[in-house]
Amino acid sequence: xxxxxxxxMVLPDARSDFPFFxxxxxxxxxxxxxxxxxxxxxxxxxxxxxxxGSNVGRSNHQYAQLSTQLFESSRNxxxxxxxxxxxxxxxxxxxxxxxxxxAHALALGKxxxxxxxxxxxxxxxxxxxxxxxxxxxxxxxxxxxxLDHLDSLLAADPARLVAVCHASNVTGNVQPVRQICxxxxxxxxxxxxxxxxxxxxxxxxxxxxxxxxxxxxxxxMFGPSGIGALYMRRDLQASMHSYRYGGGMVNxxxxxxxxxxxxxxxxxxxxxxxxxxxGLGAAVDYIxxxxxxxxxxxxxxxxxxxxxxxxxxRNIEIAFxxxxxxxxxxxxxxxxxxxxxxxxxxxxDRYDIALSSGYQCNQPLYRNSGINGALRVSMHLYNSREDxxxxxxxxxxxxxxxx
Numbered sequence: 046x047x048x049x050x051x052x053x054m055v056l057p058d059a060r061s062d063f064p065f066f067x068x069x070x071x072x073x074x075x076x077x078x079x080x081x082x083x084x085x086x087x088x089x090x091x092x093x094x095x096x097x098g099s100n101v102g103r104s105n106h107q108y109a110q111l112s113t114q115l116f117e118s119s120r121n122x123x124x125x126x127x128x129x130x131x132x133x134x135x136x137x138x139x140x141x142x143x144x145x146x147x148a149h150a151l152a153l154g155k156x157x158x159x160x161x162x163x164x165x166x167x168x169x170x171x172x173x174x175x176x177x178x179x180x181x182x183x184x185x186x187x188x189x190x191x192l193d194h195l196d197s198l199l200a201a202d203p204a205r206l207v208a209v210c211h212a213s214n215v216t217g218n219v220q221p222v223r224q225i226c227x228x229x230x231x232x233x234x235x236x237x238x239x240x241x242x243x244x245x246x247x248x249x250x251x252x253x254x255x256x257x258x259x260x261x262x263x264x265x266m267f268g269p270s271g272i273g274a275l276y277m278r279r280d281l282q283a284s285m286h287s288y289r290y291g292g293g294m295v296n297x298x299x300x301x302x303x304x305x306x307x308x309x310x311x312x313x314x315x316x317x318x319x320x321x322x323x324g325l326g327a328a329v330d331y332i333x334x335x336x337x338x339x340x341x342x343x344x345x346x347x348x349x350x351x352x353x354x355x356x357x358x359r360n361i362e363i364a365f366x367x368x369x370x371x372x373x374x375x376x377x378x379x380x381x382x383x384x385x386x387x388x389x390x391x392x393x394d395r396y397d398i399a400l401s402s403g404y405q406c407n408q409p410l411y412r413n414s415g416i417n418g419a420l421r422v423s424m425h426l427y428n429s430r431e432d433x434x435x436x437x438x439x440x441x442x443x444x445x446x447x448x
Contacts, residue, residue: 059083059335059426072432074400077214077242077374077423079264082324086267089327090320101319102293102310116319119326120309126329127259127276128250132308135275136322140241141168143260143275144208146312147237148172150277150285151205158204160234162190163413164213164220167406169239169260173208180204188218188366190225199232208237211249215405215421216365217374219243226256235281241265245328245425246344246372248337251276263321268328272321275312282308291315340426347373347424351433358440360447364419373428376405376419379447385420388443392420396439 060066062083065073073081099109101116117131124131137143153159157177161170163184173179180202182195190209199207207229212219222238229236237258240249245266251259256276263272277285287294287305291314297304305311332340348371355361355375364376379385389402401421404411411418422436440447 058429060429062331063427066427070397072396072398072428072435074398074422074424074428074432074436076425076428077265077405077421078401079270080245080267080425081427082269083267083328083331085331086269086324086327090269090324093320093323100316112319115323115326116317119322119329122326122329123274126244126249126333128252129276130279133251133276133279133282135277135309135312136317137260137273137275138271138318139264139273140166140239140260140262141273143273144168144237144239145172146275146288147258147260147277148176149288150312151235152286153177153205158202159206159208160195160198160204161207162209162220163410164188164190164210164216164218165208165407166210166214166239166241167408169208169210169237170409173206177205182209186366187368188213188216189368190220192221192224192228195225196228196232199228199234203232204229204234206235206237208239210239210241211243212246212372212374213407213410214242214374214423215376215407215410215419216368217242217372217423218366218368219247219370219372222256223254226254230255242372242374245332245340247341257281263325263328266325266328267331268325269321272318272325274325277312282311285312287311287314289314293317335426343426344373344424347428347430347433350430351375351422351424354433354437355440358437359444361440361444364416365414373422373424375422377422378416378419381446381448383446385418388446389420391443392436392439396435398436398439 063081065081097108097112099112101113120134121131124134153176159173160180162182183191185191211222226236235257238256240259241262243249244261257278259276261274264270294311294314295305360380361377364378385402392398403418405421
């Protein structure tokens with residue numbers, strides 16, 4: 046690995062914002078699986094239970110009105126964060142739920158065609174495989190989707206949808222999504238971005254990207270589990286099929302005559318995850334309070350420092366190419382045949398370092414590369430150079446085991 050010229054930066058320490066780190070020396074390097082939650086998000090959820098605690102959109106008493114106000118305020122916050130209108134934000138359970146909602150809404154059948162990439166999480170692969178024909182666009186030498194190949198695929202075999210990740214949860218490589226969406230539109234296909242890994246790391250503006258749909262999970266951007274969102278372009282909503290049916294999605298129900306709401310309400314049947322949405326709104330506030338540029342600078346500093354230090358460890362390698370734009374996500378493989386799950390457990394039990402081991406929900410990428418899973422290091426704004434130093438020290442201790 047070539048040595049890097051590392052420019053040292055002094056950045057604020059966000060670790061104190063996260064109760065998970067209170068009175069301990071934990072090192073959490075599994076943020077691509079789920080991010081930790083700042084105190085402000087936890088407080089927002091607790092405050093809802095203490096002071097509102099009611100259902101939304103169903104009653105006129107003051108507590109129901111407060112609950113509805115908080116819920117819709119979170120929708121507005123997320124819409125501003127994504128650069129769209131509030132009536133284009135549908136609350137879901139998570140990114141997986143968002144993609145399944147879209148797969149149903151499009152009413153895809155066996156004769157339909159969807160194009161994906163080798164980088165897709167199972168959540169952006171299995172919903173399409175279960176419904177229709179799927180083609181995989183190849184990657185270029187930098188680990189990014191090959192735009193020429195994508196265009197040639199769509200020219201030869203038109204598709205209903207191009208569904209790709211904004212950034213890979215395995216490699217960390219950020220994809221050229223604006224160009225991908227432009228190619229899709231020029232070839233008559235709709236575009237979906239799985240932005241689970243990018244929201245909270247880099248700016249995600251659906252207007253600038255010019256995508257038709259975008260899916261995200263709250264729990265990967267400092268929000269609670271069980272809440273996500275699907276951006277659905279307003280002019281496409283009327284042609285979409287509802288995903289589920291029940292309370293809160295209708296204007297009128299009479300025998301033989303049902304009138305459904307327009308906008309997000311048509312896709313949000315039943316009592317929603319109110320506290321989850323409020324927590325997600327608080328997460329957006331937290332990110333905005335830090336400033337997107339600070340988060341990006343911090344990510345870039347962690348990346349540079351990690352790449353400069355990991356090369357000192359024998360018998361371990363980064364599994365895939367690091368692209369020109371990249372998140373602080375690094376899959377590490379041992380030179381030897383040691384069980385990486387065993388190595389992960391040693392790091393946890395002996396050094397209190399938490400990271401992922403295995404396929405990270407993308408078996409095709411690993412298996413087609415002849416790699417039997419990896420140790421994935423994934424960092425966020427609460428991580429520091431000291432965390433990297435401790436990881437490198439631990440891997441150095443274990444480097445004979447890795448041979």
